Structures are given as structure tokens and as C-alpha cells.
Amino acid sequence: RFYMNENIFPNIDILFLNEKDLIKCGVKNMKNCIDVMEKHFSLIGNGDYRMGGANGNEHGLKMSFPESSPIKNFPLNGPDYRFMAMPAYLGGEFHTCGIKTYGSHQTNRLKGLPRSVLMLQLLDAETGAPYAYMSANLISSMRTGAVPGLGIRYLSIKEPKIATIVGPGVMGRTAALAIATEKPSVTTIKIKGRSEKGINEFIDFCKEYCPTFKDFVVCDSIESAAKDSDIIYFGTTNAAKYEDNPFLKDEWIKSGALVISTSALLMNHEGWKDTKKFKLVSDDYKMYVGWGKGKPAPTQKNVSTLIGMAFYDAVVEGIVKESDLVEIGDIVNNKKQARDSDEQIIVYAVGGMPTEDVAWGRFCYDSAIKNNIGTKLNLWNSPEWS
Structure with missing residues (x-):
């Protein structure tokens, strides 16, 4: 072979x-x-x-x-x-x-x-x-987009219309390609980027490779980018200061939305207590436990801005139980349910695995x-x- x-x-x-x-x-x-x-x-x-x-x-x-x-x-x-x-x-x-x-x-x-x-x-x-x-x-690059794509396949609502890309670099492009591949119902893409050049290159990429996208909306804040979106993707690199990384507030997230992070993202852990409103899905939770083991919470600030580390912190702090976390592999293997309702917000952590x-x-x-x-x-x- x-x-x-x-x-x-x-x-x-x-x-x-x-x-x-x-x-x-x-x-x-x-x-x-x-x-x-x-x-x-x-x-x-x-x-x-x-x-x-x-x-x-x-x-x-x-x-x-x-x-x-x-x-x-x-x-x-x-x-x-x-x-x-x-x-x-x-x-x-x-x-x-x-x-x-x-x-x-x-x-x-x-x-x-x-x-x-x-x-x-x-x-x-x-x-x-x-x-x-x-x-x-x-x-x-392709597997980095395809893992969110797998999450979209299993975790998104059936007919999403609007998707958001925060960080329209290479990761954002392949995520957009995954969205177009899995959900042709998405016709509007909202974009939050750091430079006009990067945003324009992203739009040019989408016009070439994602013909189902019809409307492109450039946003000047995370709030405006996230609001009304069915899929919210974060693919930004780490900021020089922890506090300058993207922060997504609960009230900006539409009911039923899928939030995907492959890189830097900060969220309010307290909102995750309501497991009917939020479901936390991980690619490999044991990887985040390994990064955080032996370190006092919150470890996200000291170890990584990956949302999976925020999952770990939330467990250590007692905000959620480890049993509340769901692995995407268990969903694929029909051991766990993907989403409990069309109103549930799902946060999907993607850390990258060799x-x-x-x-x-x-x-x-x-x-x-x-x-x-x-x-x-x-x-x-x-x-x-x-």
C-alpha cells in the first residue's frame, strides 16, 4: 500500500x-x-x-x-x-x-x-x-477550513442565510469555501478585517470560488459583524495584547447561531451555564486539558486564546461540567446529539490536530x-x- x-x-x-x-x-x-x-x-x-x-x-x-x-x-x-x-x-x-x-x-x-x-x-x-x-x-489550509466545514455539516441550522468571517485571511478563505460547500443557502457574507486590502482579496476569492455568495457586507465592529448571522467564524491571529483579541458578547449572538473559532476568540464564560441556550462542542477536549493541566484557571490568558482553552477554564471554574462538553467525533459516530433545538447557540472549538x-x-x-x-x-x- x-x-x-x-x-x-x-x-x-x-x-x-x-x-x-x-x-x-x-x-x-x-x-x-x-x-x-x-x-x-x-x-x-x-x-x-x-x-x-x-x-x-x-x-x-x-x-x-x-x-x-x-x-x-x-x-x-x-x-x-x-x-x-x-x-x-x-x-x-x-x-x-x-x-x-x-x-x-x-x-x-x-x-x-x-x-x-x-x-x-x-x-x-x-x-x-x-x-x-x-x-x-x-x-x-484546506484541513483548517474543512474541520469548521464538518462542524457546519453537523451543527448548523438547516438553512442558514447569513455567515460572518472575522479575519479574512487564508483561514477565513478556506472557511468561506467550506460554508459555500456545505450550505449553499448562505448568500450573504459579513466581513470584519483589519485592512482594506485583505478584505478586498477575500471578496475576490469568494467571487471566484464561492459563487453562491451574492452579497458582501463589510463591518467595522465585532458586534455589527455578529448580529443576525447564522454562522460566525473567527480566524484572526493573536493580538499583541490579550485584551485586544476579538471579544464576542452573548447578546450579539442570534438564537440558533453556530460560533466557530480556529484561533483567537474571547467570550463570557458565565453565559455557558445555561446549557439549553448554549452547547459547547470541541474537536479534542483532551488536547486543551493537556495544555491547562497543573495551571490555575483562568489558563486561557496565559496559555492560548483558543476557545477550547476557555472551555477548560469554564470546567475548572465550575461554570460548566465536563460532561456538558460534546466532542465532534461523538456526534459523527452518533454517540451524542448535535443540537438540541433550532434556538440553541453552539460554540465549536477548533484547535488544529496533526x-x-x-x-x-x-x-x-x-x-x-x-x-x-x-x-x-x-x-x-x-x-x-x-
């Missing part, structure tokens, strides 16, 4: 896929990506996966840099400056390991680069032998093998030392 000789020892070949190869493989097909994420979260719900760390639920290992150093030319901290290694195993039909790596720095954009440059390596789950190495920017990259990367790899796409690289015919 892997791109190796039948007898994988001692010869090992690796399939290299660049970004153009991945486009030929269908990496930009949002419908397929959401379908793969559905299979992925079914496996997550059944425990057929593993990520890093002792608890098997770590997002990844981050290397960052100090504010100052006496060493000449030593890298110093900057906005979004970090390196990440994100290992994962995903079972079922995928049955493979993978490691996504990336380097990130806001100044990359001044050099004509994306903020983050990503790669994905796929490994045989038993031997650890690599069988694929591929560009991962599009893989990561298992998602493994799933979508494996799909693209299988497409490459089927269609003879990519470049074969020989690791060795036989190892020099073994």
Missing part, C-alpha cells in the same frame, strides 16, 4: 509531492476534504489515533526564541516567530504516521513568503520508514499513486550501516 518495493528492506523509495503536484492530486477539493475529516473524527471519537506527549494529545512541540541573547546573531523573538514539529498516528483505513513541520514569522510576508512554510512527512506505522514527503501549506494533516496528506498521496503524480526519490538501496 506504500510507495516502496514489495520487500521494503533494504530499498526505500520516497514520493515527493510539490505544491503543483498536490493541486493535481485534488488538494483544493473542499467537499472531499470535509468527507475525509468526517472519517478522521470518527476515528478520533473511537480513540484510534495518537499525537505527541505522554497523554497522546499534544498539538505539537514548539521551539520559540528569547527576547534577548548575549550570543551574536542568535535568533530573537518576533511576531508569530516559532518552529513546530507535530507528530501523529491515525488508524483505520489511513493506518499511518506523519510529522508536519513548519517555521513561522510575520516578516516572511515582506520576503514574498507565507507567514508559515510547512512540510509533511508520511511514515510507515510499523517500521518508521518514510514513504512520502510533501508541501503542506495547502494541506494545512492527525488532520495525516488524513488529508494520505488522501493526496493515494491520489498521486493512482494518477502517477510526483517524483520518486531513493533514500537508499541498502543502508550503509544497519
Whole structure:
């Protein structure tokens, strides 16, 4: 099943896929990506996966840099400056390991680069032998939109009309693509962004890829963007100051709305006490517990502005019970109910899991093998030392 000789020892070949190869493989097909994420979260719900760390639920290992150093030319901290290694195993039909790596720095954009440059390596789950190495920017962008898309598939009201995008960057674009894919009933998109250029680029993207969107409304506040919207998506990067991150008040949220956050979002935890009014759905609550374990609440301010960390804080503070939280995998597997009523507001936490990259990367790899796409690289015919 892997791109190796039948007898994988001692010869090992690796399939290299660049970004153009991945486009030929269908990496930009949002419908397929959401379908793969559905299979992925079914496996997550059944425990057929593993990520890093002792608890098997770590997002990844981050290397960052100090504010100052006496060493000449030593890298110093900057906005979004970090390196990440994100290992994962995903079972079922995928049955493979993978490691996504990336380097990130806001100044990359001044050099004509994306903020983050990503790669994905796929490994045989038993031997650890690599069988694929591929560009991962599009893989990561698409799965980041498809996980909200899966939430829209299961958690949104049946016929939403208005959707909001707060943060119309790459994450916002793929979220918009997911909305258009899952809910063609959405014809109005409300946008809250930081720059006119970014907003215009987002609208141009939607006009090209999301023809069901007919009206675009640019908003100057979170309140005006959120009001009357059936789907509210947050995809903004962290602000320099915690207090400057987007804050969504309960009274701005329409009954029956679905609130999705893949990044920075602050909300009033107290409102979640009313479980008839609010339902909290997580991609992988154990990941947030791992980040917050051993730290006094509120941890969100000190650890992450992800809404999943707010879920954890709400549990630690006794505002909600852990049993009140619902995992999207349990909904996919019909173990838990999606929404209790058309009036219930659902808050969906998306933190990002390397298992998602493994799933979508494996799909693209299988497409490459089927269609003879990519470049074969020989690791060795036989190892020099073994």
C-alpha cells in the first residue's frame, strides 16, 4: 500500500509531492476534504489515533526564541516567530504516521513568503520508514477550513442565510469555501478585517470560488459583524495584547447561531451555564486539558486564546461540567446529539490536530499513486550501516 518495493528492506523509495503536484492530486477539493475529516473524527471519537506527549494529545512541540541573547546573531523573538514539529498516528483505513513541520514569522510576508512554510512527512506505522514527503501549506489550509466545514455539516441550522468571517485571511478563505460547500443557502457574507486590502482579496476569492455568495457586507465592529448571522467564524491571529483579541458578547449572538473559532476568540464564560441556550462542542477536549493541566484557571490568558482553552477554564471554574462538553467525533459516530433545538447557540472549538494533516496528506498521496503524480526519490538501496 506504500510507495516502496514489495520487500521494503533494504530499498526505500520516497514520493515527493510539490505544491503543483498536490493541486493535481485534488488538494483544493473542499467537499472531499470535509468527507475525509468526517472519517478522521470518527476515528478520533473511537480513540484510534495518537499525537505527541505522554497523554497522546499534544498539538505539537514548539521551539520559540528569547527576547534577548548575549550570543551574536542568535535568533530573537518576533511576531508569530516559532518552529513546530507535530507528530501523529491515525488508524483505520489511513493506518499511518506523519510529522508536519513548519517555521513561522510575520516578516516572511515582506520576503514574498507565507507567514508559515510547512512540510509533511508520511511514515510507515510499523517500521518508521518514510514513504512520502510533501508541501503542506495547502494541506494545512484546506484541513483548517474543512474541520469548521464538518462542524457546519453537523451543527448548523438547516438553512442558514447569513455567515460572518472575522479575519479574512487564508483561514477565513478556506472557511468561506467550506460554508459555500456545505450550505449553499448562505448568500450573504459579513466581513470584519483589519485592512482594506485583505478584505478586498477575500471578496475576490469568494467571487471566484464561492459563487453562491451574492452579497458582501463589510463591518467595522465585532458586534455589527455578529448580529443576525447564522454562522460566525473567527480566524484572526493573536493580538499583541490579550485584551485586544476579538471579544464576542452573548447578546450579539442570534438564537440558533453556530460560533466557530480556529484561533483567537474571547467570550463570557458565565453565559455557558445555561446549557439549553448554549452547547459547547470541541474537536479534542483532551488536547486543551493537556495544555491547562497543573495551571490555575483562568489558563486561557496565559496559555492560548483558543476557545477550547476557555472551555477548560469554564470546567475548572465550575461554570460548566465536563460532561456538558460534546466532542465532534461523538456526534459523527452518533454517540451524542448535535443540537438540541433550532434556538440553541453552539460554540465549536477548533484547535488544529496533526492527525488532520495525516488524513488529508494520505488522501493526496493515494491520489498521486493512482494518477502517477510526483517524483520518486531513493533514500537508499541498502543502508550503509544497519
